[in-house]
Amino acid sequence: MTTARVTIKEVAARAGVSKGAVSLAFNHKPGLSEATRERIFQAARELGWAPNPTARTLAGSRVDVVGLAICRPARLLGLEPFYMEFVSGVESVLTEHSCSLLLRLVRNVEEEAGLLETWWRSRQIGGSILVDFRADDPRVAVAERLGLPAVAVGHPSLTGRLTSVWTDDATAVREAVRYLGALGHRRIARVGGAAALGHTAIRTAAFDEAAGALELAGAWQVTTDYSGEAGARATRSLLAAGPADRPTAIVYDNDIMAVAGLSVAAEMGLSVPADVSLLAWDDSQLCRLTHPTLSAMSHDVHGFGAEVARTLFSLVPGGAAGSRRMDTPVLTPRGSTAPPGG
Numbered sequence: 001m002t003t004a005r006v007t008i009k010e011v012a013a014r015a016g017v018s019k020g021a022v023s024l025a026f027n028h029k030p031g032l033s034e035a036t037r038e039r040i041f042q043a044a045r046e047l048g049w050a051p052n053p054t055a056r057t058l059a060g061s062r063v064d065v066v067g068l069a070i071c072r073p074a075r076l077l078g079l080e081p082f083y084m085e086f087v088s089g090v091e092s093v094l095t096e097h098s099c100s101l102l103l104r105l106v107r108n109v110e111e112e113a114g115l116l117e118t119w120w121r122s123r124q125i126g127g128s129i130l131v132d133f134r135a136d137d138p139r140v141a142v143a144e145r146l147g148l149p150a151v152a153v154g155h156p157s158l159t160g161r162l163t164s165v166w167t168d169d170a171t172a173v174r175e176a177v178r179y180l181g182a183l184g185h186r187r188i189a190r191v192g193g194a195a196a197l198g199h200t201a202i203r204t205a206a207f208d209e210a211a212g213a214l215e216l217a218g219a220w221q222v223t224t225d226y227s228g229e230a231g232a233r234a235t236r237s238l239l240a241a242g243p244a245d246r247p248t249a250i251v252y253d254n255d256i257m258a259v260a261g262l263s264v265a266a267e268m269g270l271s272v273p274a275d276v277s278l279l280a281w282d283d284s285q286l287c288r289l290t291h292p293t294l295s296a297m298s299h300d301v302h303g304f305g306a307e308v309a310r311t312l313f314s315l316v317p318g319g320a321a322g323s324r325r326m327d328t329p330v331l332t333p334r335g336s337t338a339p340p341g342g
Helices: 008-015 019-026 034-047 081-096 109-121 138-146 169-182 198-214 228-239 255-267 285-289 301-315
Strands: 065-070 100-105 127-130 150-153 163-166 187-192 218-223 249-252 277-281 295-298 330-332
Touching: 008 019, 008 034, 019 034, 065 081, 065 109, 081 100, 081 255, 081 301, 109 127, 109 138, 127 138, 127 301, 150 301, 163 301, 169 187, 169 198, 169 249, 169 277, 169 295, 169 330, 187 198, 187 228, 198 218, 218 228, 228 249, 228 255, 249 255, 255 277, 255 285
Parallel strands: 065 100, 065 127, 127 150, 150 163, 187 218, 187 249, 249 277, 277 295
Antiparallel strands: 295 330
């Protein structure tokens, strides 16, 4: 059921004053007693309303501000090429519409769910982009209840009835494992992202399926937080075993961890790709600056962000847009992968 946003008229009615009095109170203008001013503020708090003098309403066909909340530490977000490219793609479309991006870092999805409600009820945003879905994600119910125009970046199995834009991660993982298997690798590991993320679970299941189909002699999966430090720790743990017991190939869920893994291999006296092959997800400039250059699963992240933004504009106001699967990431072999011992 859609919940309409609270209006200044409703606040005035709750406080027993005129709309002009509400405006005076929130603009800190004279002409009201302190008791009346406080009664207005109390009514606004009870209704969850706040003024937003800088944003236009959604009357007509414009959206002026799009919200995007990301559950990442600021330090890590600044180092992660994926989100820099993704936001760049979103911004390229927002600029065409003279629209701004309201970006907020949050600690968890529950905090983001509350933030979405505040943004929408106080008219700070005209729509939102939602990322990093979990199973039973609370943001789905919040967005549906509010009638918030939103595009979910995630597989439809995670995003409920929200319009979603996603890549086929399962197919890409299977392709990566089959490629390493075709090179002759029989012991393959994956250094994955956060276990709670829905796309991590999808990749985990696809890796298990591909490893089982190839009847690998060894298959390992380790979850991390996407940071270089966590990727390095996981790599050390995987490579600490003897030559006959450690993986000969490792797939990483992002480029930062793959670069860290390359450094760890050198630190441990191992040659890439002769002793261990490394393959990164989310191809970026980082993958092309290392030595050897990193093989990667490549897709157009900038174009992905742009398509997400275009889909959102097709939803507002009151429009409809179907969910869309983007092109599956494609394997780009480089110097970091080769037959084992090659």
